[in-house]
Amino acid sequence: MIEVKGVEKRYGLKKILKGVSFTANKGEITCLIGINGVGKTTILKAIMALTPFQKGQILIDGKPIDKHSFEKITFIPDSLTMLPNMTINEAMEFMKDFYTCWNQKRANELLGFFRLDPSNRISSLSKGNTAKVNLLLGLALDVDYVLMDEPFSGIDLFSREEIANVFTSHLIENRGVIITTHEIGDIEHLLDKVVLLDDGLVTKEFSAEEAREKEGKSVIDVMREVYQK
C-alpha cells in the first residue's frame, strides 16, 4: 500500500499541498482528480522522491522510499524520460542494464500491443507514440506500483483508446496504480478509487464502485457535487 500522510509542500511562498492524505492499494486503480495546479503531479513526484516536501510522510508498503524502492514502484510522467536520440531498442537496453525487475518478454508484448517499431529513434516519434514508449518503459518493469501522470494528455483518440485498453489488460492486473488524468471518461469504469483534490487538500476520497452501486452515481456525478457546490 502507498500511504500519503499529511504531506505539505511549498513552492516559495505558495503552499501547493496543505496536508494531503490518502492511500492507494495494490491491485487497485486510484485516480487523483483536480483542476490544473492543484498539485496532482507534485504528489506523484513527492512519492518518487523527485521533489522534497516540508511536512508529512509517504510510505510504500510501510517503508519510506529508498533506492531499492525503484524496483518496486515506477513513475510514468507525461514527458519523455529517455534520451531523444536513443532508439526504442537502446532505451530498452538501458532499462535492462539498470533494473533487475525489467521484463523483456513483457516489453516485447507491449511493443506488439502498441505497434511500435523498436528500431525507431524516439525523437522521430509522434506525441502519441512517445507516450506509448513511456508507458512501455514503465509497464515492462515487474513492479508492484505504477504512477502515471496524465497518460492521455494531448493524444489523439485512437492512441487514447489503445492506452485505455492497457488498463483492462493483464499488464495492469494485480498492480497498484495511481493515475492523474483530465480525460476521466476514458477510464471511469475502470477506477477503483477516486481522490478529489482542491486547494491543496483532499476534498473527498471514495470507492468508485460503492458510489456506483450504493448511491447510483458516476465519478463525474460525485465530481460535480464536490466542485460545483
Add this chain to the structure above:
Amino acid sequence: MKNYLQLVNFEFNRIAKLFTVLLGITFVAQMIGVVVQSRSYLNMANEKMYKEMMPQAEFLENFGQMSFLQIARSSWFFGPIALCIAGVAFYIFFIWYRDWIGKNTFIYRLLMLPTSRLNIFFAKITTILIMTFGFVAVQLIIIPIEMLVMKAMVPDEFRLDMGVVEVLTTMPELTLIYPSSIMQFIFHYGLGLLAVSILFTGILFERSFKWKGIFAGLLYGGIAVIVLILPLLLHEFVLNSYFYPIELFVLEIVMGLIVFAASIWVSGFLLKNKVTV
C-alpha cells in the same frame, strides 16, 4: 559498483561525439600549425639565402635553427588546447543541465534508477576526469607525430631537435597541463578535481533551491575556498611563517580532502533529499 561503471560508460558515450570532434580539431589545427610554421621558416631562409645571398652560416647565426618551440608557442598549437579546456569547462555545467533543460527530462530516469543517487554524481565527475585525461594523453601522442612532420619538412642543418619532455618542461604554460613531478601532478589535478566537485555541489544547490540555491552555491564555494586556503592564511598572517613547505603541502592536501569529502556529502544529501525535477 556495477551501476556506477554502467553510468560512467553511459555518460562517456554521451560526450563521445563532442570529445572526438575536439580531438579532431586539435590534431588538424596543430598539424596545420606545424606546416605553416615550418614553411614560414623555410620561406624566410630561402628569401635570405637565395634572394639576398646571405650565407647559410650567417643566416643560422642571425635567425637560429627552427625548433618545435616555435610551433608550440604559436596559436595554432595553443588555440585548440584552449578550446579543449573551454570544452571541459562548459561540459562541467552542461553535464547536469542537459538532463533538465528543454524537452529532455532524462533526470527523471536518472533519479529513479535503483542505485544510490551519489553514483550519478560520481559518474559525472568521472566522465569529466576521463575527458580531461583523454585530452592530455592524446596531446602527448600527437606531439611526437608533429615533431616527425617538422623533421620531414625542415632539413637537418636548419633544425634543432628536441625531445617531448624537453618541450613540455621548457614551456611554463605546458607545465600546468604536464606537471614535472608527482607532487605537482597531485597539486594541479587534485585542485582541478576539487574545483569540479565544488562546482557540482553549487549546481546541485541551484537545482534544489533555484534562485536561493545560486546564493547557497556561491556561499558554499566561498566557504570551501576559505577552508582550503586556511593553512596558507594562518601561515602568512597569524603564525609568522611557522610551517615548513612540506608541512604546508601536507596541510593543504588534508584541507583539500576535507573539502572534497564535504562536497560529496553535501551533493549526496541534496540529490537524496532536496533536488527537484
